[in-house]
Amino acid sequence: MTQDKETRELLLESAKAEFMEKGYNKASLRSICSNAGVTTGALYFFFKDKADLYRAIVGKPVDELFEIMQAHFDEDDEIIASADPDADFDDHSEIAQVLIHHIYSNYDAAILLLTKSQGSEYEDIVDRIVDMTESKSVEAMEKLAARNGKKKKVNRYMLHLVIHLVVDSFVHLITHEPDEKKALANIKKVFKMTMRNWKDTVLD
Amino acid sequence: MTQDKETRELLLESAKAEFMEKGYNKASLRSICSNAGVTTGALYFFFKDKADLYRAIVGKPVDELFEIMQAHFDEDDEIIASADPDADFDDHSEIAQVLIHHIYSNYDAAILLLTKSQGSEYEDIVDRIVDMTESKSVEAMEKLAARNGKKKKVNRYMLHLVIHLVVDSFVHLITHEPDEKKALANIKKVFKMTMRNWKDTVLD
Amino acid sequence: MTQDKETRELLLESAKAEFMEKGYNKASLRSICSNAGVTTGALYFFFKDKADLYRAIVGKPVDELFEIMQAHFDEDDEIIASADPDADFDDHSEIAQVLIHHIYSNYDAAILLLTKSQGSEYEDIVDRIVDMTESKSVEAMEKLAARNGKKKKVNRYMLHLVIHLVVDSFVHLITHEPDEKKALANIKKVFKMTMRNWKDTVLD
Amino acid sequence: MTQDKETRELLLESAKAEFMEKGYNKASLRSICSNAGVTTGALYFFFKDKADLYRAIVGKPVDELFEIMQAHFDEDDEIIASADPDADFDDHSEIAQVLIHHIYSNYDAAILLLTKSQGSEYEDIVDRIVDMTESKSVEAMEKLAARNGKKKKVNRYMLHLVIHLVVDSFVHLITHEPDEKKALANIKKVFKMTMRNWKDTVLD
């Protein structure tokens, strides 16, 4: 006993592997424990329940992701509030880079969240990201319209779809390209594509 | 009771409802049977196991979908094989209409497949559609290149992504728009968008 | 398999013994099943859960008990409504006999209820009996007072206590005297005692 | 923290609350410890096991109770041994007062013992009190008979029952009347009632 200080870590490793292999629902706490070389009781010393164990793996990265997004939208708000009417919203290269870097720094958690979270409290993570992005975009567009007086007609359905697709692109990229640099290179194309789609189909 | 020969049908109805409510994994055969007013034995008379029951609901629509797609690609092949070098590949309105009609004619099955199939043999249905579309597209492009001598450089990653996104668009549309006509109207925009993305990012 | 038709019965027997030995809370469904020679799954074919199993043993006797009591109180009501102002409420020998007979006809269930029900939905059975008796008694006394014009002052605390004690006497008798005839003989004394206590302490 | 030497006290407080809320059986040592702000190890430093912890709360009051009762019976013995053949055994007001005072001075423990002790070594406390009272009463009656020559026939069953009921009355009173003075007032009525029952039914 008292192996250095690792049991919790062993459990997290084992849980990661099990969730990855079987998904949240079918993952067995028994397997997780026996693979970690401990009894089920030990697991319950460190984690409240299955949900808590999963949260211990993906919770922090998720929270940070939303913080990063929030910070980005706050910045945009400031730009909108500032004098310059021609500020550039088209250059998403910075936020893309930050997001990609954060995600690839937590790659295991990202894969778990995007492909193995059904049944957990995170099963709607992608929808939550889409929803946040959409509502923040709408807000920003309304502020811009209020300030500029120009009012572009917006196709709300296409707005939703385009945002959905750019998020899906991220998801697809992350789940298929394990190399951060390559992912970043591709995501820039995705953004370019998205901006055109935006202008062509969201703004009538 | 006048049940004539309907037990199988009752079971299928009940199963649809249960799968819809809980998803493939969490659906309980017990619940399905008791809601259908029969015992588990009856279920096992008509269906080999849980997978077979699910297949009985979604199998035929899926097979037909792939047949429709196959027929479409075969037509394209013929056009490529024909003399006309300027044949139009850009007009997908026909295939779109046929696909949408097929899907909305089997709407329950479609929703089941797209949102409730995790754990079943159909959990990868979207990927299979993407894969088929992608490989057929590559084939077609190679045949065209061979015939025309012109060889456009193709960005395989973006090809894959663009196809993925158009399929995702379908999925998103189907799961969010229950009205066939409205869905069809929107899907045309999606195709237009996709064609531009194709030319801009797949062909360098 | 198919032993005559008895598995459910075996389970009930085994459950009775286990509940009797360990009480509701500490009774183990595992033990019950293995002592009955079946697997736990079998139990869950016949009973919804632990509570349902317990209910299958004691539920009917309890319901019948309350029906018997209700019928008794209804009879009293009729007597009160009738002309005779001097009807005799003091002779409880009939109800005593009926109650005792019912209880001793379901002796196992009675012992279970009175001594082993903690943790189950029946843990308050004695209180429920006291409450019903008390409220019916109060009703009856009020009706009598309204009819007769005479209004005896009632010490509510002693009323409650005396009723509690007569019920306790029943309980004590039942749990200590397994012979129905002897129990009946003693319960008559208890009633006599109770009637005097009633007059002396409930009615000031 | 200034915990000086209070951990044990914290644990006892927390245990009292837990036992009160859930009863002996369902009380969780984990909860007790965490509510006390210590770990399980600490508990096991002060107490041998769950039983020992419970004993630490209720043991002393129980022992004292039996001592008080013993002293009372010893006094009675002396009176019997004394010359006066007409000594008064009917006035229990003194012992009633002493008992009630002791019990209300340890009210938490009393409630715990009377309503939450199932599963513990004290689950039979009421029976033990009844048994002691009964055997001491029989002893006393025999001594009296031996001395006086008169031999009243005693109905042993009713003796047991009457004692049981007076004890039950105490229990009921204690658990329903938190005010010591009111309890004392009522208990006197109970004794009066008991004395009459005694003469009427115990002594044929």
Place this chain on the structure above:
DNA sequence: TATGAATGAGATTTCATTCAT
């Protein structure tokens, strides 16, 4: 004194599946 970690046995419940009738 007290902690933090871990045990191991136990609890109830659910499930897909089987099979004699």
Place this chain on the structure above:
DNA sequence: CATGAATGAAATCTCATTCAT
């Protein structure tokens, strides 16, 4: 065709207790 019964394995979770430090 269908029933009713039963299996057996697995699931998550809780518990009192122990012990090295």
